[in-house]
Amino acid sequence: MTKSPKETLKDPVTGKPLPKGVWYRGPGQYQARRMVNGKRHRETFASASLARRWLQDVRAKAHVGQLEPPACKRNQITFGELFERFGRERMTERDADRMGHLPGWKTAP
Known part of the structure; x- marks a missing residue:
């Protein structure tokens, strides 16, 4: 049985939907990705909540112009x-x- 797209966007650990820009990669691996000014910023975290917080931080820094290019x-x-x-x-x-x-x-x- 194939999964529908909405089922793949759920966190298999908590059952809650993952935020936009966050993917489940495996046990204890959540990847967050955000494109800002043509540069891709990407990090891997142990939980979806940490990935969501990082995305919020990246959005806020990009909004005020404090985001440095990924190194x-x-x-x-x-x-x-x-x-x-x-x-x-x-x-x-x-x-x-x-x-x-x-x-x-x-x-x-």
């Missing part, structure tokens, strides 16, 4: 820095590789 949350690190760190932390016993392979990778075009 990548990962560390901004270059490949050279990554190879140096990998050599220091993971290849301490492999002197031949640290002296031979890693410098070659860093200088490759």
